[in-house]
Amino acid sequence: MKFSCHFNKLLCFIREYYFNYISNVPCCQDISRQITRWSVNIPPAGRNNTHKKTKRGNKMAVVLIRACILYVIITFSLRLMGKRQLGELQPSELVVTILISNIASVPVEDSSMPMLMGVVPIITLVCLDVIMSAVMLKYPKFRRLMIGSPRVIMSEGVIMQKEMKRLRYTVDDLVEAMHEEQIFDITQVYYAIVETTGKIHFLKKKDYQSAEKADIACGGSSDDPPAVIIRDGREDPEQMKFMGLGMGWLHEQLRQQQLSISDVFLMTADRNGQNTIIRRQRGL
Known part of the structure; x- marks a missing residue:
């Protein structure tokens, strides 16, 4: 320098x-x-650097001030919308949140753009969301049209395969949701419903609703929970190996039920060979 x-x-x-x-x-x-x-065009020594530093400092200050203002506006907007966790957002609410984040980033990145170019669209989206919420509260049919309604995928212990296919839910999605609820055996489930947020809630059968008492009465159990060894007509060799089960045992169990692997929608088994088979419905 x-x-x-x-x-x-x-x-x-x-x-x-x-x-x-x-x-x-x-x-x-x-x-x-x-x-x-x-x-040519050589400025006096020292002035150019000072000018550049001052210009950069002013630009950084503008960016910081804009970021702070937009942070307050977005926080207030989300509070006004009444949203909680991201997983609890409805589809329309998630769209509004994504749009707000994208719009807010533009005035921060481009300091030459007026702040109103970012603030006005954010306020407009928030007002639109509040109006939509009020309309959906007054007209349930409009609410079902916009965000849908809860769907039953298990009733009385039976998997509603057509409903799962319509919702594009796989066996892995169902099993993962069961594990999150500390359910490792599908035979324990009496009722399962998919909320509009995509979360699945389960109701256990009466015999399994007080698991602690049942464990005390039985003296406890050290067996591993059942594993999924067939899903959507395809076997899982890794899970079978983990449970100590072979293909010979699998074919024997299916032969007794006069089934092939492609006929099975879901099959679980434990280390003792106790298994549960759910047949695939025709046309699926």
């Missing part, structure tokens, strides 16, 4: 005091043109 300043001073000195003499010498005309090219 210091070398650049001294070099600029030297060029200015040469340009001001020796330019006339050098330009009159034919052999030095090329040197003169080069010095002129280097020294």
